[in-house]
Amino acid sequence: MPQEKKEEMERSFDAIVLGLGAMGSAATYQLASRGASVLGIDQLKPPHELGSTHGDTRITRIACGEGPEYSPFAKRSHEIWRDIESRTGRDLLTQNGLLVISGKGQRAAGHENPEFLRTTVAAADQAKIRYEILDGKTIRERFPVFNVNDDDEAYFDKVSGFVRPESCVEAQLQLAATSGAMLRFYEKVLKFEPDGDGVQVTTGVSTYRAKKLIITAGPWINQVLGLDRQFSITRQVLYWFGLKNQHQYPEFLPERLPVYIWQLPAPQSIYGFPLIGHPEQGVKIATEQYVDATTPDTVRRSVFPDEITRMFRTYVGPFFPGLDETCVKTKVCLYTCVKNARFIIDRHPDMKNVIIASPCSGHGFKHSAAVGETLAQMALGQSHLDVSKFSFSGVI
Incomplete structure (x- = not known):
């Protein structure tokens, strides 16, 4: 085979995935596991701490207060992560339960939804998840770390918990490479454009062609698409506070403390995790x-x-x-947000062979394994979970 023809084949793929964080690593793995030729490109080397896929833990919950349409993705992600655990020996998913706490009076919204507790219950009913509704006294008895009011109440289930974002990304990229995916790190995409019945992608290193392009660029989405702040990028701070008394640490362990989302009588809701590791x-x-x-x-x-002091005095x-x-x-x-904490999983309005996925809005990681599978199925023309509510229309 002539060298020129060989190099052309090496730069041509069934699909290219741009951005290898939560969604991109999952899509690359799912494409490669289906036998597709796939190229994954990232300007950095995930996992890293410059985007949205870091911080040791992410909450996962099948009963989603953002709406019941999200539950199938969270449920399927749990199945995928368990399968990846069996393939890699990694510890990815811990199901230690979920508390969603609210109460009377003015309360902070959860993911921009003031009725977060109520919609969580409705989503649980639709997904047929077993749960309890706890009053304030019961919350304190079972979970003494929380200083709740008597008239507070909480949704509680045992199927939710947390995942390890860095390990999930690493595992899926590892499996993708093992299945034949080509991964290119520290390579910045300069442009993409239609090319016959496919797409051409130009980076600072080379030019590639694929039948389909999947864009999972996270907070860089506006830059990649050439948009002017269509997606809102907001800074979030994660804090780790110490224990007053080390002997209290068993109360904070995953065996005793579920993950939680708390609609406080304060400007913002909080969410948090049990103690992971040493006190x-x-x-x-x-x-x-x-x-x-x-x-x-x-x-x-x-x-x-001053941010730390304000956080402790107001929320901790x-x-x-x-x-x-x-x-x-x-x-x-x-x-990376659109209004009402929605997702975008849709084809490019002007390029049918380009799929855009920005399913984050602050609650995306729990769905990422299934979203990646869905993106792979969309690219390959296979049946997939319903994404009709995640279109561009009416969202941005």
Whole structure:
């Protein structure tokens, strides 16, 4: 075979995946496992701490307060992660339960939804998940780390929990490579354009062609698509606070403490996790803000002392009597959002062979394994989970 023809074949694929974070790593793995020739490209080397796929843990819940249309993706993701665990020996998914706490009076919205508790219950009913509704007294008896009011209430199920984002990405990229995927790191895409019945992608290194292009660029989505802030990128801070008394640490372990989302009587909701690792590593708690927009290039990645003090005084100290004001660690991550915390999983309006996936809005990782599978099936013309509610129409 002539060298020129060989090089052309090596640069031609069934699909190219642009961005190898949560969704992109999953899509690349699912394509390769189906025997497709696939190229995965990323300007960095995931997992890393510059996007949205880091911070040790991510909540996963099948009963989604954002709407019942998300539940099939979370449920399928659990199945995929269990399968990946069996293939790799990694620990990816811990099902230690979920509390969604709310109460009377003015409460912060959960993922921009003031009725988050009620819609979580409705989603659980539709997904046929067994759950309990707990009053404030019962919450304190079962989970003494929470300082809840008597008139607070909570949804509780045992099928939810948390996943390890960095390990999930690493595992799927590992399996993708084993299945024949070509992975190109530290390679920035400069442009993509139609090319006959396919797509041509130009990077700073080479030019490639594929039948389908899947764009999973996370917070870089506006730059890749050439949009002017159609997707809102917001800075989020993750905090790890220490324990007041080390002997209390069993109360914070996954065996005793579920993940939680708490609609506080405060400006923002909080979410958090049990103690992962040694007591001195701290307990992870975070808020969510959707007001101040940024970009991956301009975001402030340091966390100032006054932010830590404000976080503890407003969101931690009054509600977690066992936690100390000492902040062990902080991380900054990015949300990529459209209104009402929706997802975008749709074909490019002007290029039918380009699939765009921005299924994040702050609650995307729990769905990522199934979204990746869906993207692969869309690219290969196979049947897939319903994405009709995640179209561009009426969302951005």
